[in-house]
Amino acid sequence: MLKKLVAGLCFVLPSRPTRFLYRLCGHRIGRNVRIPALTFVHAENMTIGNDVTIRRFVYIHVRKLSLGANTIVSYGSQIKGEAGFSCQDNCFLGIHCLIHCLDNVSLGFYSGLGPRCTVYTHGSFLPVTMGYPAKFAPVVMEDHVWIAMEVTVMPGAHIERNCIINPGVVVQGRIRTNSILHIDPKQYGVHDLGRLQKLSKKDTSYWHHQIISAFLSSQSASYQHDAGAASYSVPGRYTFISRPEMNVIELHIGKGRILYDLDLLCADESRRLIHKKFLAFIRLRHGLTLRTRYG
Structure with a gap:
């Protein structure tokens, strides 16, 4: 909590006092690091190397940052x-990049993302x-x-060293060393989503167990x-059935x-914190968006 409060304070401070306060919190901050006002950077464990520049209006909030x-x-x-x-030396993130770190994201030496790139470690909504x-x-993403x-x-993409991904590509799976990827309109395909749903659908009790235990x-x-x-x-707190x-x-x-009705996609009204956390969790992890059923 203290580190997050410091990050909030640093949002309105220039680089020099920001570096000082982050170091007081135990973060490892290198020389000549630029974190200007109107930038929010928070992690429980933070390492920032020498001569790093974080521009204005950047928002960083992860568990571990390097x-x-x-x-x-x-x-x-x-x-x-x-x-x-995490990224190694000489990396670059262009303007308006969006990186979701529900799992780890790493860049190797001298690697970068151009403007408006998106990196997802999760894929769920429905x-x-x-x-x-x-x-x-x-x-x-490996070196170069x-x-x-x-x-x-x-999610799950692994781009080996010495690769170039041209604009507009959707990257999935493993991309081998020395590859150049670009869009080829002839390669677009259409898949049967209904068939995929039938193959993927499992027993209700299976999903209940997965949701609650997770x-x-x-x-x-x-x-x-x-x-x-x-x-x-x-024990002593709550029970799921x-x-x-x-x-x-x-x-x-x-x-x-x-009650959480997964057929009607609705839940009872409650102000309990555990209820709010459960709703947020199943929406993010299992694509279950439940409406509130007001009494």
Whole structure:
């Protein structure tokens, strides 16, 4: 919390006091680092090398941040997520780049992203319970990789050293060393989404278990799972109960009960913090956006 408060204070301060305050927090900040006012940079563990320049209107909020020497992060870029971002020396991020770090993102030596590039480590929005795909995986860009403007890098992409990705390309999978990628209109294809959904769809009880257990793990909660009662209890705090026959998940807190209807995509109204966290988690991780059912 202290480090985040310092980051908020540094938002209105010039580079010199910002460097001083970050060092007081235990961050490793090199010489001649430029972090001007109107820039927000926060990480629990931060290492910034010599001569790094972070422009105005940049927003960085990750768990672990490592910027190699002589790196430039240009105006309006965002790097955010629950995992880490790292780059080696001489890297470059063009204006208005968007990097989502729900898993780790790394750039090698002398690599860069052109303007308006997007890097995703997660791919989910539509409900996985209906067979829609969801993927979460780190992204790796090795040494001497240049990604030109408006390229989208998908979860799990790994670009080996000495590659150029031309504008507009969507990068997936592993790109071998010494490759140049560009858009070829002849290679566009159409796939059967309905068939994919049928192949991907799993039993309701499977998804309930995945959703509840993953959420509790994300909260670092020690819980007891009773398979017979389909319950997941965090002693003294709350209990989730799976009702696969109705496709409903229940959250019991004390004498209260909150219902999450995954067929109707709605949930009971509640101001409980754990309820809000659960809604945010299943929306991000499982593509389940639930409307509030007001009583």
